[in-house]
Amino acid sequence: MDRVLIVDDDVQLCRLLKERLSTEGFELEAVHDGVRGLERALSLEHALVILDLMLPGIGGLDVLRRLRAKSPIPVLILTARGEEIDRILGLEIGADDYVPKPFNPRELIARIRAILRRSSMTAASAGPLNHGDIQLDPKSREASLNGVSLNLTSVEFTLLELLLRQAGHVVTREQLTESVLGRKLGPFDRVIDVHVSNIRKKLGPSELGQRIKSIRGSGYLFVPRSEAR
Incomplete structure (x- = not known):
């Protein structure tokens, strides 16, 4: 219980x-x-x-x-x-x-x-995820930047993992809300936007520029290292 x-x-x-x-x-x-x-x-x-x-x-x-x-x-x-x-x-x-x-x-x-x-999610079937200076371990739900813990909340970890696994592809706000929060996106709902903003602050910019792009009218895209600027 x-x-x-x-x-x-x-x-x-x-x-x-x-x-x-x-x-x-x-x-x-x-x-x-x-x-x-x-x-x-x-x-x-x-x-x-x-x-x-x-x-x-x-x-x-x-x-x-x-x-x-x-x-x-x-x-x-x-x-x-x-x-x-x-x-x-x-x-x-x-x-x-x-x-x-x-x-x-x-x-x-x-x-x-x-x-x-x-x-409480664990991802035993998914190995550690590395994207340049970012490392995520789905099993322990720990995330780090250049080896330093990012101190992500549970929802931030889930959101960043989803964006990283879809790097180079736009993930809509509807998809993020349903996958990360487990509910439908409501009118004037800014929860996902605030969580993305929090992640951006914790990550900071990469040496190549912006890590997470806002796609107007759609959602967000984690920029592949080869395309970041």
């Missing part, structure tokens, strides 16, 4: 989610403030954290920032509708995905399953 931590000051919501998730095979622990939430998220006792952004004590974004400095645990953030800036900031800091409130519990459960499925 996967243990899930929810950090939200809405006690009634937490109670309802605990009942619902238990029927889906999850064990839910709920805490209601940022200080305790950060402490429990760092305990290594959970497979995933559901994090509300509006919290007493320490705000959700600060919890996420401090958590990411020490742990790669998958994080699904909850935001009120209209908090577009906070959603983007959460993704930039390292959240895997977000669900806006109010939400359908079935959607939340689907997002949880998609994140856990991705974070």
Whole structure:
């Protein structure tokens, strides 16, 4: 049974989610403030954290920032509708995905399953992937640049691996969303774009120029070394 931590000051919501998730095979622990939430998220006792952004004590974004400095645990953030800036900031800091409130519990459960499925993936049949100064090991889900760890989140690793394996080919935003996030691309959905931006920052430019190109109206392309400029 996967243990899930929810950090939200809405006690009634937490109670309802605990009942619902238990029927889906999850064990839910709920805490209601940022200080305790950060402490429990760092305990290594959970497979995933559901994090509300509006919290007493320490705000959700600060919890996420401090958590990411020490742990790669998958994080699904909850935001009120209209908090577009906070959603983007959460993704930039390292959240895997977000669900806006109010939400359908079935959607939340689907997002949880998609994140856990991705974070637990191993690719025993796929050997290490080397692309110039970038090295990826699908089995350990470790990525490095010139031998130095990139400290990618689970979703960033999956996204970079997909782009590298399709180097020289355009991968649409729809394909990336379905393959990496396990869901359909929604209207005004910028989750993949923010994750690509995060990867670009961690990789930096190559000596030949841009590594990941944006293809207007389509998606992204990892530039083969022979074509980078």
